Structures are given as structure tokens and as C-alpha cells.
Amino acid sequence: FSVDSATLTRFFTFHFILPFIIIGMTMLHLLFLHETGSSNPLGLNPNVDKVPFHTYFSFKDIMGFFILLAAISAISTFCPNIMGDPDNFSPADPLMTPPHIKPEWYFLFAYAILRSVPNKLGGVLALMLSILILLLLPIFHLS
Structure with missing residues (x-):
């Protein structure tokens, strides 16, 4: 069957x-x-x-x-690490995407930003600031 x-x-x-x-x-x-x-x-x-x-x-x-x-x-x-995943402690390597991540076309800007900054925290901050710029542009429309 x-x-x-x-x-x-x-x-x-x-x-x-x-x-x-x-x-x-x-x-x-x-x-x-x-x-x-x-x-x-x-x-x-x-x-x-x-x-x-x-x-x-x-x-x-x-x-x-x-x-x-x-x-x-x-x-x-x-005990912040009691339920953590050991993969979270892998060193940052901006030239290699982890195998469990399958990039989609609408996240390509995020991958480009995260790969361009070698530091994990810096990449995340750059990504959040790039999204913040898109959110703030309509507010600061001056014409």
C-alpha cells in the first residue's frame, strides 16, 4: 500500500x-x-x-x-543559554551562507547588506537602518 x-x-x-x-x-x-x-x-x-x-x-x-x-x-x-542552539555561536563569515538558509529573491537586499558587513551586530544594525530609511522617507517628503 x-x-x-x-x-x-x-x-x-x-x-x-x-x-x-x-x-x-x-x-x-x-x-x-x-x-x-x-x-x-x-x-x-x-x-x-x-x-x-x-x-x-x-x-x-x-x-x-x-x-x-x-x-x-x-x-x-x-540561564540564557539553557535552551539555546549551538549553531548560534558560530563565528561570523560574511562570504558563506549557512546551508539551512535558502535565499529568496525578495531578501536579496538583506543578504547583500549582511554579507557586506563582517560583524554580525554591525550587519543587523545596517539592515535595520536600511529598512528604517524606507519607512522614514514618506514622512520627510518635502516637495
Whole structure:
């Protein structure tokens, strides 16, 4: 048995769309759960003294997000190389393009600028300044 083009197309379609469906269903779930209550998803109100969901659990969600953000920030601040790639420490060689980079025609100006400056930081600054010039030209139109 073999996998033909139609099977690959279907697999790619589901593989591409499924994360968006999951995110959408999660958003709907949180929207309705926060709106009606965690123990009452239909919105019926048999108990008037019930504590509303969003006041406590929304705060818990926000606190969890900030704790996770603080943990990720601490890891990136105190141990910046713990999740790094060893390829990031390769010496700069402006005459050689790494093999994993496949140049496209619309990035040729960027490759030309990056190759013309032998320093990595200098090349990145030159590239950002070249883009900044293109963004600032319409603002300084003086005619």
C-alpha cells in the first residue's frame, strides 16, 4: 500500500486546520465558562447565592499567566543559554551562507547588506537602518 497525493493533501489540511479549531473551541469554552459559571455551563440560575465564576477564577488565570511569564523571564535572564542552539555561536563569515538558509529573491537586499558587513551586530544594525530609511522617507517628503 502507498500514500498518494490525495492522502497527503488531506493529512496536511487536517494538520494545518486542527490547531485553529482547537484554539477556537478553547476560546468559546472560556468565553461561555467565564460568562455563566464553572458549575453551570447552560447559564441557568437555580441558586442566587452562588459565587460567580469570573471574579475568582479569572484572577487565578491572570495570576497563572503572570507566574508563567515570570518563570520564563527568569530562565531567559539567569540561564540564557539553557535552551539555546549551538549553531548560534558560530563565528561570523560574511562570504558563506549557512546551508539551512535558502535565499529568496525578495531578501536579496538583506543578504547583500549582511554579507557586506563582517560583524554580525554591525550587519543587523545596517539592515535595520536600511529598512528604517524606507519607512522614514514618506514622512520627510518635502516637495
